[in-house]
Amino acid sequence: MKYPLSELVDRKTILTLKLKHATKPERFQQEFDDISNAIEKHGFEDKKLLAKLLKINEKIWDLEYDIRKGKEGQFTFEEIGRRALLIRDYNKKRIAIKNQVAKMAGQFREYKV
Numbered sequence: 001m002k003y004p005l006s007e008l009v010d011r012k013t014i015l016t017l018k019l020k021h022a023t024k025p026e027r028f029q030q031e032f033d034d035i036s037n038a039i040e041k042h043g044f045e046d047k048k049l050l051a052k053l054l055k056i057n058e059k060i061w062d063l064e065y066d067i068r069k070g071k072e073g074q075f076t077f078e079e080i081g082r083r084a085l086l087i088r089d090y091n092k093k094r095i096a097i098k099n100q101v102a103k104m105a106g107q108f109r110e111y112k113v
Contacts, residue, residue, distance in 0.1 A: 007098075063090075067080075
C-alpha cells in the first residue's frame with residue numbers, strides 16, 4: 001500500500017518516539033526501517049522539517065502520556081482542558097508541516113489547518 005510522503009514523514013517521527021519510549025522497541029524497528037526507505041525513495045531530505053515535526057509529536061506524546069497510561073483521574077478538569085487545548089494547538093502545527101511536505105512532494109494536501 002502506498003502512502004503520501006506527508007504520512008510517511010509523520011509516521012517516521014511517531015515511530016522514532018516509540019523506539020525511544022517503548023519497553024520492547026524492537027517491535028517497531030522493521031516498520032521504522034521500511035518507512036525510512038520509502039521516504040528515501042521519495043528523495044525527501046529536509047532534516048530540519050523532520051526535526052520540527054518530531055519535536056511537535058514529542059510534545060503531543062508528553063501531553064497524552066499520562067492519559068494513555070490511565071492516570072487521567074489524577075488531573076483536575078482544568079488540567080485536562082489545558083492539555084486538550086495544547087494538543088489541539090500542536091496538532092495544527094503538525095498538520096501545517098504535513099501540508100508543507102505534501103506541497104514539496106507535489107502531492108494532494110489532505111489536511112486542513
